[in-house]
Structures are given as C-alpha cells and as structure tokens.
Amino acid sequence: MDLTWSAEEDEFRAEAREWLETNVAAWRADHGGEPTSGDTRDGFAHHLDWERRLFDGGWAVVSWPEEHGGRGASLWEWLIFEEEYYRAGCPPRVTQNGIFLLAPSIFEFGSAAQQNGILRRMAAADDLWCQGWSEPNAGSDLASVTSRAERVEGGWVLNGQKTWTTRGAFCTHLFGLFRTDPSSERHRGLTYLLVPLATEGVTVRGFGRLDGDEGFAEVFFEDAFLADDAVTGGVVLGEPEGGWSVAMATAGSERGLTLRSPGRFLATAAKLVALAQERGDDGLRRRAATAWMHADAYQQQTLMTVTKLATGAKPGAEASLTKLWWSELDIELHQIALDLLGAEAEVEGPWSKGWQFSLSGPIYAGTNEIQRNIAAERLLGLPR
Amino acid sequence: MDLTWSAEEDEFRAEAREWLETNVAAWRADHGGEPTSGDTRDGFAHHLDWERRLFDGGWAVVSWPEEHGGRGASLWEWLIFEEEYYRAGCPPRVTQNGIFLLAPSIFEFGSAAQQNGILRRMAAADDLWCQGWSEPNAGSDLASVTSRAERVEGGWVLNGQKTWTTRGAFCTHLFGLFRTDPSSERHRGLTYLLVPLATEGVTVRGFGRLDGDEGFAEVFFEDAFLADDAVTGGVVLGEPEGGWSVAMATAGSERGLTLRSPGRFLATAAKLVALAQERGDDGLRRRAATAWMHADAYQQQTLMTVTKLATGAKPGAEASLTKLWWSELDIELHQIALDLLGAEAEVEGPWSKGWQFSLSGPIYAGTNEIQRNIAAERLLGLPR
C-alpha cells in the first residue's frame, strides 16, 4: 500500500497541467473567449479545432500506443491526465464516442489493417465516429435490433433506422449492429459494421436534446450499399454474426472505467464547494460537502480498481456500480448548485446546462435500472 | 368546502380532551408514573387496566354503535378523538388488533349472534384477540397458508402453525385463515376461523421483537379440537371456504383509514419540533419542519378522504398510499430525532424505542414493496 504518486507521475502531471492550461486558454481566446457547445453545428467546429490541438500536442489519446497517436501512458497516468484535463477547465470531448466506445473494440477485435486504418485518423479527429446502438424499439433491450444488412456481391445492403445517435449530424462514420441473418432472433445473427455516413442511401437528421442543442440524430438506411472496402481494412468488425460479443465488449468499456473519469466530477465538486461558501447556509454547505465526499470517494474507488487491474484482474460487473455512482453523483452536484442559486437557476448558465446534461446520466450507457439488476445478479448472485 | 369544525365537533373534542387528560394521568399514577410497555407481560396487565377505563368511560370504540359499547361517533369525531388521544399522551392500544382488524369483518360478515357475542366483550377487553395471518412460509404471500382445519362431527380439528402473532402470548382468542379443503390451492379453500387460545392442543410461545419486548408469538396447533360453539355465535366467520374474501376485507381495513390515524404522528411531530428547537442546528430544524409538514399533510389528506367517504365513496386502493405515507413518515420522524440526539440516541428511551418500532412499519400490514405494486397496478393501471 502506497498512496503517493511517483516522481515520474508527478512530472507527467506537471507536464500535462502546463500544456492544458496554456493551450485551453489559447483555444478559448481563438474562439471568442467562451466557445459554444460542442453539440451545436458551430460549436462542434470549434471543438474539432480543440481536438486537433490535443492530437498535435500528443494528448488526444494518452493511453494508446504511440503508433496510433498516443503516448503509451499507464492507467495511472491516464487518471492523472483526466484530473488535470477537467481541473484546467478543458471542454467535453466531442470525439469521445469513437475513442471510448469504438476504439476498445478495434483494439480487441480489429485486424491490423483496421487498427492502422482507423485508429490514428480517429485520434486526429479526421474521422468522426458516432454510435449506432439504439433504434426506436431497441433501447434498454439492445438485442431487439431490427436494422438489417443483406450480403451482396462486394458488400452489404443496409436498411432500417438508428436513433439517439450522439452528435450524429456532425460525424463522418457510424459503428453499430445490424441483423445479417434475417431468421435470427435476439442477440444471434447480428454483425458489427463500420459505416461511412456519406454512403448513398444513408440519411442523417439531427434533433434537439433536452437542453435544445442538436446533440442527437436519427440515421436512416434505405437500400444503402456498403462496400466491403468502404473502411480501410474492411467494414466488419470481428466475425460476421458475431457482433453481439463485440458490442458487449464495447458496452463493457462504455460502462466501465473509461467513459466518465473521477477528474470530471472532482472539478465540478470544487466549483460547487466554492459556490456553497459564497452563498450557502449551513444546511446547503453540509449538502455540498457530502457531494464533494462522493466525488472524492469515486477517485479513491477508482484508484483501488486500477490497483486491481494493474495486478492483472479483469474489469467485471463492478463497472455497473461505477456507472450508478457517477451518474447519480453528477445529478447530486448539480441539484445542490441549483438549490444554491434558487430562483436564479432558471437563467441559462453553466449550472443549468450541466443539470440538464446530468439527467441523461441515469438513462444512457445502460439505464440505472438495468445497472442495478446487473449489480444484484452478477455481484451479489441474486437469481435472475 | 368548509375547513372548520362544527360547534358539536368542538364540543366533542373538548369532552374527549378533558376525559383523556384526567384519566390518563390517573392511570399513570396508579401504575407508578410510567407504566412499562404493553408488549411485556407486566406492562400488558397495566395496559388492560387502561383499556377497561376507556371502556367504562365510553371511549374504547367511539365509532361503534352504542349497543356494542361505542357511542356511534362519525368518522370526523373518530379523527378528533384520535388526535386528542395522542395529544394527551395516551398509550398504544393493546386491543387494537381485535378492534381494527377483526371487528370490521365481524360487522360486515358476522351473524347477529356473533356480533352480539363478540363485539362488546372485545370492546371491554374481556376477550383479547390476536391475528393469525402469517405462517413461517406465508408472509407477503398470504395465500400460501398451510395451517389446516378438518371438518369433524361438531367442530374442526386444527393442525399447523401461525407466527408473528402480535401480543399472542397475552391474548385469549385468535382469528385467522385455515385451509379446510386439503386439495385447494392459493386463496381457494380457506376458512376464516375464530379460535379460543385455551383450546386443548393449542400452544402459544411468545418471543422477542426487535426492541426485546415479547411482542410476538408463535401459535402451534396439534390436533386441536375447535367446537362449533367455542365462540358465541359460531367459530366460522362468513362462509366456509370463503375465508379469503373475509380476510381481504380485514386486510383492507388494516391498510386503510383506521390502523394508524394522523393524530398519532401529529403528536410525535410536535415533540420532534420541540426537540429540534432545543438542540438542533439550522439543517436539522429544517428537516424537522419537513417531517412536521408530512405529518400535517397526512391529516389534510385524511380529511379529504373522509370527505369522500362521508359522501358515499368506498375506500379504494388509495389505502396503499396511506400505508406507505404513515409508515415512512414514522421512520422519518424518529430518524431525525435520533440525529438530534446524536451519541445519546443509543441510550434506551422513548425515541430509541419509537425508532425501533417505526422500522416495523414498512414490513407489517403488507410490506411497502407490495403496497407500491398495488398503487402502481390499481391506481395507475400499470400492467401486472
């Protein structure tokens, strides 16, 4: 047991801090001081510029191997980077769904050609990936996907509809599950496909999230021909009709260590404590301190988890607990902030925007009802 | 709409208040100032004395007809009585399971002979009734009763076991469900029987509740012969094998308006507010005020419900909401009191005793999980 950082890790932190503080300030200045939300058309362009600065500085994907644009950082360093990223006030990552949801599956299931063709372009924000999991009738019940791909000479013909595709209207590529065995049911007969959105027969329609930003999209496929070589290295990830296990690996990482790091909530908690000091009564200051503890506990629990992973353990169903914790923590932090703001809370601002976003946490990446089922069944062993 | 009490109701309140204040003081004085819990052997005797004083004063069962020992009070007057009862600091009713659980069924399903033979003696605390619903394997799932009664010449032979029988060790009679059709399943083939505990072959073993008082009993039946005339008017309530519908009527009243009146919680809330004034910080005073509001809201909601009943409506599944509210309110009130007491809370005293009792609220009279199911299915119409 040793809860101190090594000299190398301290150095890594110092380097990250300096780069991030300097560069985020420069980026902000270049976009008028306060760039608009990355989930709007204009804001997305500003945020792409940020992503490219990150890549050029070598900070886009710190934990990836150097050959794919990373710097081969350890999980510890990744945590440090995330902490510094949010402490410096850097913006949400508009490339996150590629980096955090698709890339782990590419690393695990992709051919060398796919890895070489896809990863560096993703890191550089040359290709922008959105996820195609949900359909109008496949939400929590992902296995009920009905979008289909028919095998034809030299490729696939796609039909169907995906929805709730985050930032789909601004992306260039989609990854998702398609039913390739029309006689199959549930999680059998599904293939994981990589689809350029420019493909003829693919239509993307953006629509507004709760906060009004065009953060969602529907994607329609109407006899869209997806050539086998439409993506370098091939459009099928993993085995044909083996898409479910590829998706589950992605879903595992989506729920797991990577999607929402403690650093993000530590930064919000620090802001909340400052707000409570400024305008809270005793009761509200106590609630703010409780929320701060919950954020700090997330950091400690993550350090404990990384300790286990560093000694060879595999991530397990504990990921469900992590998802429950951060999603409910995010709401707690913003709820208290709104209570501190009182009637002012209805005015548009970072807290009211963050509050609305926090409410999506218990819904996306597997609803919290599903996560509680998983925790009870897989961690406690309760009967299905 | 008129939220004032009539002159007659004010008079009733004044009369009740005077009688209760005078008599509860006298009763306390006669039993050493602070009589012990009615759920202990000694305390039960003290509390029986209180019940008999109530009966002699005409206050044991105010809402019953005069012929059975009541004073024919309206539901409004009953609410006023309950409010005054707890405001005066009167003790819990050790006769409550007969009065609130059995009597409504006797009124609805009993023959004139049963009504005349049972009710007045119950009100006078001459006969002391305990309930025999639960069995070791029939808790929430009441229909899985396996205790059985076999029809023989002149009576029934009982075998099986009941448990969680409140104050069973101190009572004289039991009411409960027995399977009389051995080939039946679930809620068919059950008969509602009235059983003197002195019957040969019936053994009662008291055991300790969470707070250590002997408030529970197991009742064993081993070839116990229950003569048809063991209870005046007959031992079967309602139709043989029609016991389920009789029990459901009782369960309805158990959950409903009558078991836990608002007055009880208003009195606790007033004490909590005083405690919070004495030793609370702002945060705890705010919590105490919230709990007080919840108690007062129960009173207002009850007045609204009684308005509906007074104009001919039947009690419905709203009773599930009432049970959820008072049981969770009781815990809230005591939780805050313990938080106010801090480390002192571990010392035995009325708040720690009340806290332990409050924790049984979400369990007995139909668990709160079952009540939420009922509310969702019957009030909101969600699919079973």
Next chain:
Amino acid sequence: MNFALSDDQIAFRDAARELFAKEMTPAAVRAAWDAPAGELDRGVWNSLDAMGVLSLLVPEADGGLGLDETFLVPVLEEAGRVALPHPLVETAMVAAPMVGAVGVVATNLGGAVIPCACDADQLLLRRGPSLLLLERAALEIVSVDTVDGARRGGRLPDDVTGPVVTAKHADIEAALERGALGTAAMLIGLAQTMLDMTVAYVTERKQFGVAIGSFQAVKHHLADARLALEFARPAVLRAAWSVAHDEPTRSRDVSMAKAMASDAAELVGRKALQCHGAIGYTVEYDLHLFLKRTWALSRSWGDSAHHTDNVAALLV
C-alpha cells in the same frame, strides 16, 4: 368539515379545463417559446378574461366576481396541467386584489426574472419597501434566456420608478403569499400531467417483449410519484382556504403548500424523465415543456428550503 369543492368551484375549474384542452395544447406552449418578445398570443387569455378568471378576486363593487382563492386555485391547477405560459398567477392571483383587472400584469415579486415581461400591459414592481405599478410600454426591458423558453423572462434596470401601489409590509407579504399559493397550484397540475404522460408511455412502450410498466422498478418509481402528489394536493387546497379566510395559520399553510408542491413536482419530474428514457430527453417530445416549467416554478416565489424554514420559524 368538508374538503370537497362546491358545485360552483367545480364548474369554474371544469370550464377552465375545457378551455385549456382546446386552446392550450403543447403546440400552443411551443408557440410561446417561439413568439418574439411582446408577441405572446392572447387568445386563451381573452377567453379567461371573458370567463371572469382574471377578475375573480376583484370585489364585485369594482367590477370583479368577488370570489376567493378557493375558486382560483383549482383553475390554476388546470393552468399547470397545460403549462400555460401566460402570467395568470401574477395577474389574477397577485395583482388583481390590489390593483383590479388592469390587463396582463408581470411582476418581479416571484424571483430572479420577470416572466412575460415584454408581453404585459402593466408591471408590478417591488422596489425597496414599495410596490410600483408601471405601464410596460414606457419601459426598457432586457430579455433573459431561461431554461424554459415559454417563461419569456425579462429584467429591468434598478433605477426604474413610478406610482406606488402600496408600501405596506403586510400588503407585500400577502402578495408574496398569494404568488406562492398560486404557483403551488400550478406545480400540482404540472406534476399530474407529467405523471399521466408517463403512465401512458410505460403502458405502451415495450422492451424485452413486455410493457416497461410491468417492471417492478418502473412501478415503484411511479408509485412514489403518485404518493407525493396524493399528499401535496390537499396541502395546497387547505392553504387556499386559509388565505381566503385569513386564518391565523395562513403564512405557515402557504409555505407548507409551496414546499410540498415544489418537492412533489420535482420528484414527479425526475421519475417521469427516468421512466421515459431517451424519448423524454429530446425537445421534440412534449415532456420537456412541463419539466422545465416545473424547475422554474419550484424555485420561484420561494423555493422549498425557503418555505420550509418559514414553517420552522412559525412552529416555535
């Protein structure tokens, strides 16, 4: 003791319900999001005026109906059910008893912004210890972006002056009480609609081969929502009575009503959004119209903590 609305009270409420069902659809609420400042459609407002709702609390001698808050509160619950964007609480509940029926009235009494500031005929403004009544046309109003676009919020510079309506502390306290009471009623209506929408959705929406409303977790979410509403509603109606009859407990009763209605509506909103899942999380679906109004109103005219502290102070 009788907690039931009278036939007259029911008739008023039902007339409002019928009007709103016809004229205040979700599409009409969306129109209020989109209409330029100062151009809020007055169709439904004129109908309310014709029904007498706007002058319900104005004495008969002054041309009003001379009725009391127990008539107006059920109408305001109906207004909440449809998320009426017009300043009905501000006009009929707060201003009318003081200044009579003088058109659309906006006010800064309720919170940080002045809802419908540019759409009003008159502005009732608190400035220091006084209440002023000003013609809107004469004022420079700055629009404020609010989470609920139908709030149509505005602000005024601090140095505005004009004719004083009252400088009595008691008058201002009473106005604040009426505002809190009316807003509590709106919140009950909003919560009822969000619950109704959610029950309909979870009954229809299927996942894993069954309606999602058959899952126990969803049932319990919505049972909790129903529970909160069941016990908040009588508190609001009782407060209406206490204000109408100037009961000694009126301040406490109003604070309890606002605290409980705010808490209940926030809870129902959370449950509604969660049970809807992603569909509720888009502005194309109607839920957000009610959710955002709930957030605005729960913290206007005093939030739950403010009113709870008032109850605590009055319980001493």
Next chain:
Amino acid sequence: MNFALSDDQIAFRDAARELFAKEMTPAAVRAAWDAPAGELDRGVWNSLDAMGVLSLLVPEADGGLGLDETFLVPVLEEAGRVALPHPLVETAMVAAPMVGAVGVVATNLGGAVIPCACDADQLLLRRGPSLLLLERAALEIVSVDTVDGARRGGRLPDDVTGPVVTAKHADIEAALERGALGTAAMLIGLAQTMLDMTVAYVTERKQFGVAIGSFQAVKHHLADARLALEFARPAVLRAAWSVAHDEPTRSRDVSMAKAMASDAAELVGRKALQCHGAIGYTVEYDLHLFLKRTWALSRSWGDSAHHTDNVAALLV
C-alpha cells in the same frame, strides 16, 4: 500508487478473521448481552493480545509491534464483521499509542456512554482539557441501558479525577481521529455482514413460488446497499493511510471516512431489515446484533453530520 494491502497486512487481517470465525460467533455476542457488568468473557481478547493486535500501534521500543493504522484498520473491519463487543478500537487504536498496552481500556471520548466501562482494567477519561488514565477498580460506575445490549455502557460521576495522560489539544484531537477511523472500519465490517446475511436470506426465502431475491425491488434495495459499501470502503482505507503517514489532509480524510461509513452502514442496515421482513424483526434472529451495533457506532465518535461539517470547514 498502490491501494492494495501488503502481504503482511493481509496476513494480520486473515489471522484476525480466522480467530473471530472461531471465537466470536453470534452466540458469543449474545453472551456479551447477558454477562453481568464486569464479567465480559476475555477469551477472544487474550487471543488478540497474543497476536499482538492490542499493541500493534505501540512502538517496538515499548514492547509493541511498532506498526501503523493501515495494519489495524483491516483487523477492525473484521471485528465489525462479527460485532465484537470488546473495546478494541478504544484499547488498540485510541489508548495504545498514548499509554501503551495496559489491559482493557474503556473511554468516554467516543460518545454519551462508556462502552464496556465495568469490564475494563483502565479508563481513559476526558475531563475538561485533559485526558486522565484511571484504574477501573477504584471507580463507581453506573450501568446504562443501551439499545445494543453488548455495548455494556456505563457512566461516571463528573467529579472523578486522577493522573493526567496529556492536556495537549493536539493529542486529544489525534485520539478522537483514531477513534473515528477505527469506528469507521468497524462499520464497514458490520455493513458487510448485514449485506451477506441478507443476500443469503433472499436467495433462500421463497414467496409466490420464487426466491424473493428474484423480485426487482429486492434486487435494487441490495444493489444500493452494495453500492454504498463499494464507495465507503476505499475512503476508510485511504484515511488509515493519511493517519499513518500524518498527511496534511488527515483530519478531512478521517471525517470523510466516518461520515461515509456511517451513512453506508445505516443504509445497508435499513435495506437488510426491510429485505428480511418479519424474521429480521425479532431478537431470536441474529441480524439485530449487527443492526443495533451499527446504530450505536454510526453516532459515536462524531455522527455523519458532525464529520460532514468538519469536511466542509476544511474545504474552505
């Protein structure tokens, strides 16, 4: 950075676990409820002494093991798992670093009563600004009835005096911190046992033809319990490190550990009782032994609100 216990720390913890499994069964806890004041069985205590647990924090020069709190905290979690009635936190965690291994030590530092007051050899007493160490045999102790009968609480008259151990504020603060930390560890263990018992019960108990653990409501209750434990446990271990290494954040870390462990254990206890139903509500079943200790410890050595306020003060 390494959050894992070392092999030595694990060996200590496992030895304690093994000892407790043999000697501190629920029957042994019940015996502590029943034994007359002053007659608490010392079998398990002597074994702990022989293992070196009691003098773990005593410097080697003074005959102790000279180890730190990161060794003792995992042992205390094990003590919590079996609801050990002996004053192990008071003796090994609080007193030993100040006065060495002097037998069974009871203290009034933790709260309203002195647990095991009559069973101790020594009493460590806070009186005004000083800590005194007194021979128990010389004192008049009044027994106090506590909800948890195994607490064996006592009280002393206010005017007791005796030899001063320290009058330094910092020493007393450090002792209070160690007490809160040790108690937090006990609470984690208690919570773990209550959760384990409940999982076993709901897996076995059948109603409506199925194990009650298959109902989603029960699953979600216990997922919440597991969740609270998952995030409280690292906070306690981190606080052990901070105290052992005298980190600048030690006070804040200890307060966070105690607040989170208290909240988690109270929550787990509520869920455990509810999921057990009536069977948990009797003293014949073992759950109450753990539940009542949880209630006692969650409010001893500072309750959740006290420690949360300390965190709030230290975050400025």
